[in-house]
């Protein structure tokens with residue numbers, strides 16, 4: 567064990583505006599120094615129940631023994647070699663991802679944004695190598711989130727995030743998700759449709775299975791590629807290994823990240839043989855992508871998530887959580903307008919007069935971590951291996967937090 571980071575600020579210390587960090591985040595005023603399962607510990611020893619999982623990342627909670635062992639074992643062997651040489655860890659993880667999904671080919675990167683950009687690039691290059699360089703535009707959806715690089719921002723077309731960043735990258739047709747008729751936006755330059763099966767940042771909005779099926783059918787009809795961004799929904803989060811399985815269809819390309827690394831930075835592009843045909847030698851690359859440390863952890867995450875019965879357990883716990891949230895909605899009907907989500911990616915849509923940030927603050931005061939999303943939704947994403955008791959504890963804390971909030975009189 568290393569020494570506890572006693573220098574780290576505890577809850578209550580005035581630390582959220584460090585003068586040496588860029589002011590990009592509205593950080594909560596608490597710093598964690600240790601984690602164990604679904605619980606995080608601040609420097610002052612106070613413990614917090616983690617219903618955010620580092621934004622859908624810590625699928626197995628904190629300091630899971632199998633992940634710790636895989637990482638420390640790899641750390642004694644080899645950290646990095648670059649992609650100039652073969653990588654047994656990449657070959658094994660890719661083989662396992664292909665065996666459990668639609669995919670035939672995998673490219674490893676370090677983050678969700680990179681996976682999304684790589685997916686867009688793969689779709690454009692597919693058409694390019696197949697004689698249609700004019701097909702480069704991608705249909706995306708209002709309220710989407712694909713990450714923070716300039717192209718990922720252009721894809722999601724959120725004006726708030728694009729502000730001040732110059733002219734947004736061309737090549738995206740952003741349409742409302744609730745109006746699949748808008749898919750008439752498909753034209754001779756369209757290469758792909760890209761969508762999150764559940765829009766996480768966008769307010770935990772579940773895209774109806776029929777809409778995903780319609781997109782699949784339109785892609786087949788028009789020779790387009792269907793890209794799913796499962797960066798947040800993947801690796802068991804919704805009770806299936808990947809969320810699109812609920813709709814009974816498969817994409818041609820999929821971006822994953824967050825959960826697959828269980829807390830270690832790791833992303834990947836998955837594709838069918840056909841959709842990967844443009845990813846030829848030299849067409850793409852990453853220095854760190856598929857690094858041996860990341861591969862050791864990614865493989866260890868799959869060891870646990872693919873264990874027989876694991877995903878069934880997630881679904882069972884999700885049903886339990888959903889039931890408790892429904893009871894909370896009934897009890898606080900003036901505050902909570904809707905319970906949304908799939909599996910352990912849940913959201914409470916709050917009354918528009920109650921800022922969702924107030925709810926997250928009130929929950930923090932109850933030592934419960936929740937996360938905001940757009941559309942005045944509070945996101946609830948516990949670790950996938952959370953215990954029943956901790957679900958009961960967490961929902962009790964949500965109720966206590968809500969009881970501290972009031973809807974302002976109009």
Ligand SMILES: *Cc1c(COP(=O)(O)O)cnc(C)c1O
Nearest residue numbers: 677678679711712713795797798
């Ligand atoms: C978080 C997220 C991303 C971006 O991932 P980063 O690892 O932050 O780059 C992209 N798409 C979705 C759906 C996400 O939830």
